[in-house]
Amino acid sequence: QTQLQVDGDVPGQALRFTVPETALPGDRLLLQKDPSGTWAVKVLVKEDIRRELQLAHLPSEPETAFQRLADAARALGAYVSPKLARRRVPPMGIAGIVAMEPVEAGEELVRMPEKLLLSAPACAEALPELFAAVQVASGLFEDRRLQSAHAACLAVLLRDAKDR
Structure with a gap:
């Protein structure tokens, strides 16, 4: 109680x-x-907090999805090492991004341009109306406004990606 x-x-x-x-x-x-x-x-x-959510499960091949993501990032100026792949690793079979070849000390594996980062400033630029509306919404803790606006924008981006 x-x-x-x-x-x-x-x-x-x-x-x-x-x-x-x-x-x-x-x-x-x-x-x-x-x-x-x-x-x-x-x-x-x-x-609005009590709404029921329907979670979507989109079947995909993890390796193919990672390659598509890496190719799209490369096309926009990112560097993704060809040594990287998405695999399940024994003994627990947990999926993740792994190096398929030995990696030298100091070797660059990923370099992402700032414009591709899903940071709060990038979200504010991509979805300014939503970002601003969430930041001034009533009922939010003052020190959580930025995180709430960031999370709302990420949710919209994920929804839009799912719909593609």
């Missing part, structure tokens, strides 16, 4: 209450005092 305390104008008259179990991040709590002086807590549901 989560307890909250609201301090009033009069010292020593704090209101302490239990947050309803149905409350989720983003919801607002409304405290109301009825005529008898009893306080009640209501949860004002933030609807």
